[in-house]
Amino acid sequence: MPSFKLFYFDGRARAEVARQILHLADIPFEDVRVSYHDWPPMKPTTPFGQLPVLEVDGEQLPTSYAIFRYLAKEFGFNGQTAFETAWVDALADQHADYFNEIKPLFFVLWGFAQGDRTTMVKEIGAPARDKYFPLLEKIAKDNGLNGHFVGESLTWVDLLIAEHVGTVHQHLPGFLSAYPNVIKTVNKINSTPRLKEWIEKREPTAF
Amino acid sequence: MPSYKLNYFDARGLGEVSRQIFILSGTPYEDNRIPRDQWPALKDKTPFGTLPVLEVDGKQIPQSLAIARYLAKEFGFYGKTPFEAAWVDALADQVKDFLAEMRPYFAVAMGMVEGDKEKLKAEVALPAIEKHFGLLEKAAKNNGNNGHFVGSSLTFVDLLIADFINSVEGLVPGFTAPYPAVSAVKTKIDNLPKIKEWIEKRPKTVT
Numbered sequence: 499m500p501s502f503k504l505f506y507f508d509g510r511a512r513a514e515v516a517r518q519i520l521h522l523a524d525i526p527f528e529d530v531r532v533s534y535h536d537w538p539p540m541k542p543t544t545p546f547g548q549l550p551v552l553e554v555d556g557e558q559l560p561t562s563y564a565i566f567r568y569l570a571k572e573f574g575f576n577g578q579t580a581f582e583t584a585w586v587d588a589l590a591d592q593h594a595d596y597f598n599e600i601k602p603l604f605f606v607l608w609g610f611a612q613g614d615r616t617t618m619v620k621e622i623g624a625p626a627r628d629k630y631f632p633l634l635e636k637i638a639k640d641n642g643l644n645g646h647f648v649g650e651s652l653t654w655v656d657l658l659i660a661e662h663v664g665t666v667h668q669h670l671p672g673f674l675s676a677y678p679n680v681i682k683t684v685n686k687i688n689s690t691p692r693l694k695e696w697i698e699k700r701e702p703t704a705f
Numbered sequence: 706m707p708s709y710k711l712n713y714f715d716a717r718g719l720g721e722v723s724r725q726i727f728i729l730s731g732t733p734y735e736d737n738r739i740p741r742d743q744w745p746a747l748k749d750k751t752p753f754g755t756l757p758v759l760e761v762d763g764k765q766i767p768q769s770l771a772i773a774r775y776l777a778k779e780f781g782f783y784g785k786t787p788f789e790a791a792w793v794d795a796l797a798d799q800v801k802d803f804l805a806e807m808r809p810y811f812a813v814a815m816g817m818v819e820g821d822k823e824k825l826k827a828e829v830a831l832p833a834i835e836k837h838f839g840l841l842e843k844a845a846k847n848n849g850n851n852g853h854f855v856g857s858s859l860t861f862v863d864l865l866i867a868d869f870i871n872s873v874e875g876l877v878p879g880f881t882a883p884y885p886a887v888s889a890v891k892t893k894i895d896n897l898p899k900i901k902e903w904i905e906k907r908p909k910t911v912t
Contacts (some may be wrong), residue, residue, distance in 0.1 A: 546799065554788060564795035571787060571794035580778060581764065591801075592753055598805060617812050633753060 502527035503553040509705040512562040526560035570654035597631035636680040645686030709734035713757040719769035728778035777861040803837035845886035852893035867894035
């Protein structure tokens with residue numbers, strides 16, 4: 499078993515799915531939380547000047563989704579067939595496109611940027627949501643409302659979406675009330691025993 | 706062998722990498738180029754309202770990089786180890802980020818949207834090129850300047866970057882001059898016999 503060291507800021511955002519995969523697979527890892535003070539000297543030592551970075555036996559791997567895909571493949575959270583894996587990838591990329599659209603709202607909600615919350619929810623949040631969540635609603639239903647977005651076993655895109663929905667509920671209660679199948683699916687994902695335990699025990703963070 | 710049909714516009718864009726995987730692996734496929742005026746009627750028949758969509762024995766896979774990853778896995782263009790595959794993923798996602806940052810400039814430069822082309826070139830395009838191609842040059846150099854971004858054999862990220870250089874080159878001629886290791890990858894790809902032949906006979910499109 500290689501040694502795993504995950505570097506990210508003290509938050510969930512772009513690293514939480516990696517922590518969850520490692521915890522679900524019962525793999526020990528060093529969960530390094532980089533302070534804002536320590537980041538500037540660390541930045542040039544990373545491949546892309548960004549976090550998260552995963553070190554696997556000391557070798558660095560950048561970008562959140564590459565890390566999630568790598569760990570998901572290693573530990574069995576990547577779908578049961580090549581076709582399912584393609585759909586996990588497709589849904590994750592669709593999620594990334596959605597998140598890029600809604601990101602300015604979250605930067606304000608997380609305190610990283612200035613902005614008028616009400617205006618941004620109306621002009622940025624709701625349109626981004628209503629473009630993407632109907633797809634998720636349909637996908638959850640077409641997949642049999644079985645507690646997964648793809649196939650019949652937990653995949654990293656289940657974790658990705660569930661984590662995001664949790665963040666939405668933290669800041670915007672009721673924002674997803676028009677998407678009950680998504681909420682049902684996320685609730686089932688979050689009830690996975692080791693995941694439920696992780697969510698309950700983790701330190702709350704601002705993002 | 707399943708039947709493959711790639712549905713995309715008459716463009717290289719986000720579909721070309723998948724066409725090249727079929728061509729390099731000698732796999733027959735239907736290269737279905739949808740005229741722009743036929744697209745509105747077909748949009749709702751796609752999973753996410755977007756192209757490209759790959760059909761594998763009639764089953765649809767959306768999202769350009771999900772398709773590329775699926776085909777790269779099938780035909781051996783995804784690196785030789787899981788860690789190499791992870792680096793292919795990281796670089797492919799960097800290219801996506803680059804394209805997203807370039808979009809405002811592309812839209813104006815291609816005449817699709819009104820705007821100040823020279824201002825966007827200076828404020829959007831050139832900084833995006835410097836940031837992302839700086840990283841790509843570093844990756845290619847760290848990989849031994851061997852004509853590949855990852856490992857010692859062709860991966861789909863070599864094809865992806867080589868083709869996008871054509872589109873950027875059309876708008877910012879000579880932009881790869883500061884990036885010799887990146888240029889070496891493009892030269893290698895363009896000179897592969899099957900790719901060279903394809904470049905000569907494929908429909909000529911601006912993007």
